[in-house]
Amino acid sequence: MPDAYILGIESSCDETAAAVVRSGEQLVSNVVASQIATHQPYGGVVPELASREHLRAIVPVVNQALAEAKHTYDSIDAIAVTQGPGLAGALLVGISYAKALAFALDKPLIAVNHLEGHIHAVLLDRSQNREPQIGNCELQFPVLALVVSGGHTHLYLATQNRDSWTYENIGHTRDDAAGEAFDKVAKLLGLGYPGGPVIDRLSTHGDSKAVKFASAQIKHPDRRGRKDGRRVSAASGHPRFDFSYSGIKTAILRHVETHNMRNAIEKRRKALSQIAKLKLEDYLANCDGQTLDLVASFQRAIVDDLVEKTLAAAQAYESATLFVTGGVAANQELRQTFEREAAQQGLPVFFPSRPLSTDNAAMIAAAAYPKFLAKHFAPMDFSAEAGMVLK
Ligand code: KG4
Ligand code: ZN
Numbered sequence: 001m002p003d004a005y006i007l008g009i010e011s012s013c014d015e016t017a018a019a020v021v022r023s024g025e026q027l028v029s030n031v032v033a034s035q036i037a038t039h040q041p042y043g044g045v046v047p048e049l050a051s052r053e054h055l056r057a058i059v060p061v062v063n064q065a066l067a068e069a070k071h072t073y074d075s076i077d078a079i080a081v082t083q084g085p086g087l088a089g090a091l092l093v094g095i096s097y098a099k100a101l102a103f104a105l106d107k108p109l110i111a112v113n114h115l116e117g118h119i120h121a122v123l124l125d126r127s128q129n130r131e132p133q134i135g136n137c138e139l140q141f142p143v144l145a146l147v148v149s150g151g152h153t154h155l156y157l158a159t160q161n162r163d164s165w166t167y168e169n170i171g172h173t174r175d176d177a178a179g180e181a182f183d184k185v186a187k188l189l190g191l192g193y194p195g196g197p198v199i200d201r202l203s204t205h206g207d208s209k210a211v212k213f214a215s216a217q218i219k220h221p222d223r224r225g226r227k228d229g230r231r232v233s234a235a236s237g238h239p240r241f242d243f244s245y246s247g248i249k250t251a252i253l254r255h256v257e258t259h260n261m262r263n264a265i266e267k268r269r270k271a272l273s274q275i276a277k278l279k280l281e282d283y284l285a286n287c288d289g290q291t292l293d294l295v296a297s298f299q300r301a302i303v304d305d306l307v308e309k310t311l312a313a314a315q316a317y318e319s320a321t322l323f324v325t326g327g328v329a330a331n332q333e334l335r336q337t338f339e340r341e342a343a344q345q346g347l348p349v350f351f352p353s354r355p356l357s358t359d360n361a362a363m364i365a366a367a368a369y370p371k372f373l374a375k376h377f378a379p380m381d382f383s384a385e386a387g388m389v390l391k
Contacts, residue, residue, distance in 0.1 A: 004077045004372055005069075007101075008365030009062065011094030012086025012114045013151065014038075014045045016057035017361035020069035020076065024369025025123055029068035030355075030362045033057040036194065043187045051089035058097050065361070073105055080368030083111040083378075084388030085151070091384035099380060110368040111378035114359075115152060115390045116165070118325045119145045121352035121363035140320035140348070144170075146310045148334075149326030149358075150179035150194070153243045155310060156390060157317050163370040167390045170313055171241035178302055179328045181245035185252050185298055189261075189291060190269035191283065199295050200331050201280050202287065206296030213251055213301045241313040248301060255294060264288060303334045307341050314347055322349040330357040 003023050010017040014035040020028040035053045039045050066072060081098035084091055095111075102109035122145075143158040145167075155171035176184070179196055186195025191202075256262065268286045275282050287295075306328075314322055324338050329351050342349040356362060371377075 001373075004369065005071060005075065006078045006080050006110070006365040006368050006372060007062070007065065007071075007076045008112075008361035008363070008368065009058075009079065009081045009094045009098050010114070010117070010359060010361040010364045011054045011058065011090050012082045012084070013090060013359060014050050014053075015359040016054045016061050016094075017359065017364075018058075018062040018065035019360060019362035019365050020065055020071055021124070021362050021365035021369070024120070024366050027124055027356075027362050028071070029065045030360055031061050031065045031068065032360050033061050040193050043193050044183065045087070047087045047089055050087055051093060054090055054093035058093055062097070062101075073101065076107065078108040078110055078368065078372050078377075079105075080110040080112050080364050080371075082114045082117065082364050083382065084114065084385035086114055086384075086386060088384050088386040091386065095382075095384055103380065108372065108375075108377045109380070110371050110376070111382050112364045112367045112371070113388055113390050114364075115147050115154065115156075116167070116367045117363035118147045118149065118352075119143075119156065119158065119165075119167075119323060120367035120369075121356045121360070122323045122325055122350050124352060124356055124362055124366050142317065142319045143321045143323055144310070144314045144317060144319035145323040145325065146306065146329075147326045148178045148306060148324070148328040150183060150196075150328075151177055152326060153177045153179075153245070153306075154390075155241055155313050157319065158323075163373045164376075165370060169390065170238065170317060171243065171309065173243040173245060175244055175246040176249065178243070178245055178306060179326070181249055181302060182299075182328065184249050185295075188249070188252060188256065188265075189295065190265040190267075190272065191295075192272055192278070194327075196328060196331065198283060199299055200333070202283055202292055203296040203299040203333060205284060205287075206289070206292030206294070208293075208296040208300035210293035211255060211297035213248055213297070239313075239316045241309045241316075243305065243309060245302065248298065252294065252298060259290065261290065264291070299331070299333055303331070303337050306334065307337050310338075311341055311345055311347070314342075314345065319347070322347050324349060324351050325357060327358040330354045 016033040019030040145156045153173040156167040183195040
């Protein structure tokens with residue numbers, strides 16, 4: 001089979017990204033223009049600002065991805081773009097540009113689900129990553145994929161039929177996504193946006209056993225039926241493994257109030273907002289032991305819950321391989337805990353490299369490859385699907 005070079009475009013949230021990937025696995029170029037600085041003052045992504053920033057960045061980002069790949073518009077084989085889920089206005093910028101390119105260049109256009117992109121990020125490139133990748137070993141199905149990011153916490157059981165992948169959702173968050181909890185807790189503690197990376201780095205400086213969270217704070221009272229004490233889907237009768245992260249955020253808020261942490265938080269918020277490029281030392285200089293312990297305990301609780309439910313699901317569904325992906329999969333403690341616990345269960349676990357865990361376009365080009373082979377091309381009138389589900 002000749003090599004296929006796919007140009008991927010991703011604009012579902014706050015990163016404008018473009019990449020060229022060879023035959024679904026080899027990263028040829030990967031450009032990500034982050035909007036963090038634009039959204040930071042608001043403590044979260046502002047949809048209108050995101051669309052405006054995508055409009056500014058899309059042309060230079062795509063040009064840079066092609067130039068770094070030593071490709072031209074003519075030499076690529078197909079154009080892949082994120083259809084959803086995501087912010088409608090943000091998605092439309094990438095989709096409109098991809099359609100225009102495909103039309104003008106007479107190249108196939110492939111629409112990709114962002115969540116499928118996160119899953120296929122695991123398959124990407126070995127040469128650039130020193131972290132454990134699948135390499136050339138045969139992938140065993142069914143694959144259980146935990147997609148854990150700022151907008152999503154989903155468990156998918158993935159199977160493969162010829163080249164095409166199909167997915168069954170066997171669990172998701174009932175309220176906040178895990179990354180959203182990281183972001184909200186960081187905001188609450190005056191640590192800025194996004195919360196995940198800073199909590200990840202600060203956690204090693206605190207005692208993760210210092211603050212105990214009641215299990216009810218991360219276990220949503222189940223509203224669906226139970227069978228032998230296990231949650232089951234009302235429709236299929238299969239076990240479900242749902243998550244809930246809004247309770248722990250409320251528990252942290254209560255902890256802040258009862259431990260009189262408000263003044264220290266406001267002082268920290270002000271101090272950190274005056275530093276242009278924040279380093280770990282700046283955060284540490286502005287965090288007392290009580291805050292570091294709280295942050296470490298919060299991270300431990302989230303990690304334990306994600307690992308426990310995912311491994312229980314892997315057992316219940318007899319999955320042969322585990323993928324852990326999405327922005328939160330960049331978390332060091334999450335990776336270490338999954339590696340340790342999955343090994344005990346004899347389950348091979350794979351992650352994308354840390355840069356490919358968060359949003360990027362290489363994952364979109366990778367997920368497009370099986371569709372390219374199957375000639376599953378998108379019609380010119382397809383549109384953004386903000387609430388798109390993965391099947
Ligand atoms: O996948 P992503 O870039 O965007 C979405 O699809 O949502 O994920 C972004 C999320 C944010 O909530 C961010 O705080 C979180 O991933 N994140 C992390 C880490 N790096 C990013 N969470 C925990 N630890 C990290 N190292
Ligand atoms: Zn994402």
